[in-house]
Amino acid sequence: MPENSVQDLLSHPAVQGGVAPLIAGFLAALALARTRFAGLAILAGYATVIALTTGFSFAPLSTSRKILLVGLATPLMGLAADFLPRAGRVFLLAFALAAALAAVWVFLPVLQNKDAATAWPITAGLALLAFALVWLVGTRRDDGVRTAAAGVGLGVALGIAALLSASTGYLLQGLGIAAASGGLLLVQMILNRGARTGFTAALPIAALIALFAGAIFVLAAAPWYALPLLVMVPLAAAVPVPAGWGTWLRAFAIGACAVAAALPTIIAAWHAARGSAG
Amino acid sequence: MSRLAVALLAAAISLPASAATESYTVDPLHTYPNFMVEHWGLSMMSGRFDKSTGKFSFDRAAKTGAVEFVIETASVTTGDNDKGARPRSRDEHLRAADFFNATEFPRMTFRSTKVAFQGDLPSSLEGNLTLLGVTKPVTLTLERFKCGQNPFNKKDRCGGNAVGKIKRSDFGMKTAIGPVGDEISLNISFEGDKD
Numbered sequence: 001m002p003e004n005s006v007q008d009l010l011s012h013p014a015v016q017g018g019v020a021p022l023i024a025g026f027l028a029a030l031a032l033a034r035t036r037f038a039g040l041a042i043l044a045g046y047a048t049v050i051a052l053t054t055g056f057s058f059a060p061l062s063t064s065r066k067i068l069l070v071g072l073a074t075p076l077m078g079l080a081a082d083f084l085p086r087a088g089r090v091f092l093l094a095f096a097l098a099a100a101l102a103a104v105w106v107f108l109p110v111l112q113n114k115d116a117a118t119a120w121p122i123t124a125g126l127a128l129l130a131f132a133l134v135w136l137v138g139t140r141r142d143d144g145v146r147t148a149a150a151g152v153g154l155g156v157a158l159g160i161a162a163l164l165s166a167s168t169g170y171l172l173q174g175l176g177i178a179a180a181s182g183g184l185l186l187v188q189m190i191l192n193r194g195a196r197t198g199f200t201a202a203l204p205i206a207a208l209i210a211l212f213a214g215a216i217f218v219l220a221a222a223p224w225y226a227l228p229l230l231v232m233v234p235l236a237a238a239v240p241v242p243a244g245w246g247t248w249l250r251a252f253a254i255g256a257c258a259v260a261a262a263l264p265t266i267i268a269a270w271h272a273a274r275g276s277a278g
Numbered sequence: 279m280s281r282l283a284v285a286l287l288a289a290a291i292s293l294p295a296s297a298a299t300e301s302y303t304v305d306p307l308h309t310y311p312n313f314m315v316e317h318w319g320l321s322m323m324s325g326r327f328d329k330s331t332g333k334f335s336f337d338r339a340a341k342t343g344a345v346e347f348v349i350e351t352a353s354v355t356t357g358d359n360d361k362g363a364r365p366r367s368r369d370e371h372l373r374a375a376d377f378f379n380a381t382e383f384p385r386m387t388f389r390s391t392k393v394a395f396q397g398d399l400p401s402s403l404e405g406n407l408t409l410l411g412v413t414k415p416v417t418l419t420l421e422r423f424k425c426g427q428n429p430f431n432k433k434d435r436c437g438g439n440a441v442g443k444i445k446r447s448d449f450g451m452k453t454a455i456g457p458v459g460d461e462i463s464l465n466i467s468f469e470g471d472k473d
Contacts, residue, residue, distance in 0.1 A: 011456045054452050060411035062450075063382055064375065110382045166366040166374040169453055219375035219382060221366060273365035 016052040017159070017172030018179050021045035025183025029195065033187055036082055038144065039201030041187075042151065043075040045180020046204065049173055063219060064169070066106045067211045074207045078199030087199065092141075095199065096134040099207045100127035107214050114218075122218070129227055130210035136234035137206035144188055144195035145251045146237045151181025151205040153233035153258030158212050160262070161269035165222035170212045177208060189251045206234075223272035229264040236261030301335040302436055302470035304347070309468040311349050315446075316459030325356035325372070327386075334436075334470060336393060336400050343393030343400050345440075347466060352380035376453035383410050388418070388466075399423050403440060409449040418442040418464070428471055437469030 009015055021044075028044035050056060050068060058065050077095070081087040103126045111119035133154070140146035155178025162170035181201075188195050213230060216222035236257040241250050312326040329350035336343030351373070358368035373380045390405035400420055407416040423438035442464050447455055 008456075054450075057450070062379075062411055113384065114381055164365045166371040167376055168371075169376045215375060219379055221370060221374060270365070273361075 010052055013168070013172060017049060017175040020052055020179075021048045021176040022179035022183050024048040025180030026186055027183075029184040029187035033191055033195055036196045036198065037079065037200065038184065038187070038195035039078065039082075039147070039197035039199070040075060041184040042177065042180050042201045042204045043072070045176055045183060046071050046173070046208065048180075049176030053169065053172055063106055063110055063215060066102075067208070067215060070102050070106070070211060071204055071208050074203040075200050078201070078203040082196075082198035082200050091199070092135065092138045095138060095203055096131045099130040099134040099203075099210060102207065103127040103130040103211060103214060106211055107218055110218055122224075125224070125227075126210070126214040126217075129213060129230070130207060132231050133206040133210045133234065134203065136231060137202045137237075138199065140234065140238060141198050141202040142196075144197040144201075145185065145247065145254055147197045147201050147205065148181045148185035148188065148195075149251065149254040149258040150234045150237040151201070152178050152185060152255055153237060153260075153262045154205060154209040154230060155179070155181060156259055157230055157233060157262035157265040158209050158216070160266045161222055161226050162212065162216045162220065164266070164269040164273045165216045165220040167216050167220035167222075170216050170220070174209070174212055177205060181205060185251050185255055189248045192247045194247055221272070222269055226265050226268035226272065229268055232261040232264055233258050298339050299335055299337045299342075300434070300436075301473045302333065303473055304330070304332040304334070304468050304470040305435075306331060308437065309347075309466075309470070311347065311464065311466045313465070314463040316461070318457055322463075323356065325354060327351070327353045328355055329353035332468065332470070334468075336395075338395075338398040341393075341395040341398075343390070343395075345388070345390040345393065345403050345405065347388045347468070349386040349388075350380075351378040351384055351386050354378055354380075377451055379410060388416065391415075399425075407444065407449075409446075410451060412449040414444070414448050416442055416444055418466070421465075431471065434472035435469060436472075437467075440464075440466045440468070 025041040025045035029038050029041035032038045032040060081091050104123050107126050108119060108123045111122055137150050140150060155174050159171045159174030159178060162174055213227045217224060217227060237254055239254060239257045241253050309330055310326050311330055312324060314322045314324045317323045327349045330347055332347040334345040354372050355369055361367035372378055386409045388405055388407050390403045392404040393400045394402045400423055402420055403418045405416060406413045418440035419442060421439045421441050425436040428435040444462050445460050446462050447460050
């Protein structure tokens with residue numbers, strides 16, 4: 001294939017935010033399916049989106065670059081925790097608190113530039129969202145199907161909300177998380193058995209989506225009320241299914257519920273876009 | 279020699295130079311930074327910033343000068359503020375994180391480091407452009423620079439057009455490179471009254 005055609009292909013948004021992270025997530029999950037590292041599929045997908053769009057640079061340390069740092073650090077922190085024999089609720093609580101602090105670190109400096117009076121309440125809200133998403137996704141971390149389904153639903157919700165809020169960058173990154181999670185889910189469906197995803201997948205999915213959500217609110221035009229609706233996705237991914245169902249059917253049903261739960265966030269963003277004057 | 283005498287001597291020596299320096303404050307109603315960028319490889323689309331401030335000064339005899347422009351990134355307009363049936367207008371998108379990220383980086387600045395002269399008037403500006411928190415050296419050519427008198431307040435007034443090119447990717451603005459060109463043509467039209 002001529003070099004220009006390859007370049008055109010790799011610069012196409014559908015490839016950057018969809019096909020490429022899906023393939024990266026799928027291949028990583030497939031290669032690591034029989035290990036405890038299958039959750040690295042999320043890192044593979046996310047890193048692919050970044051490599052194809054903004055690239056890896058950390059100066060100046062802007063909001064988007066802080067989010068990138070969190071996106072690269074959380075899977076590694078999760079991996080370390082998954083190695084520990086008793087990484088239970090205390091770890092989950094610690095990670096949820098760390099995600100809340102990360103939201104403060106990412107957004108407070110920007111919000112203080114804009115409007116000091118409202119900076120703290122907004123930052124507190126974004127910290128609460130990060131805490132809630134990490135807690136809710138983290139509680140399903142031992143179930144690879146539910147974790148991946150939550151990633152698909154959250155990524156779809158965030159990506160489409162970003163598009164409706166004038167941010168194609170976070171559209172691609174949100175859909176990238178959905179695609180990588182989809183690859184992880186697909187591997188479990190094909191192999192007809194759940195993968196051990198653990199904190200390695202749950203942490204980046206939840207922390208990144210929470211920070212993307214903050215970014216499309218603070219730096220783009222997402223309405224505040226679209227953000228808390230995101231918690232419906234991990235709640236939907238906890239939907240009970242009959243114990244006798246195979247992995248394929250479980251993945252399909254739970255994935256469908258998670259994607260359906262993305263709708264309220266999308267509708268809220270769409271409603272705000274229709275009502276805005278700009 | 280007493281300290282007072284030294285101070286008086288120093289003041290006397292510096293007086294001719296400072297007296298020759300003309301300082302101007304830009305008139306925001308006649309100062310508009312404009313830009314052009316290629317779209318889909320077809321046309322050159324244009325936009326401008328509606329709010330900017332700045333100062334410039336020059337010494338015709340010493341052939342020195344200084345220029346500073348401060349541009350409010352949220353004031354960007356490309357003539358597409360009415361989104362109609364679309365979710366968002368182009369100008370909303372330009373203000374958001376993908377492009378000028380106006381909430382996080384509300385100002386873009388150009389500060390000269392060297393002003394070159396042709397005759398007794400400035401002809402080009404070497405300086406640093408700061409956009410999205412990234413500072414890069416940029417040279418702007420003064421396509422025109424003329425001085426006259428403001429007919430209303432009778433103050434001396436100078437103005438011109440400073441033009442140059444930058445690559446937006448150098449400043450980390452990488453969204454949609456390809457469909458929207460990387461190379462940006464800048465044209466800052468400015469006027470200012472003598473202080």
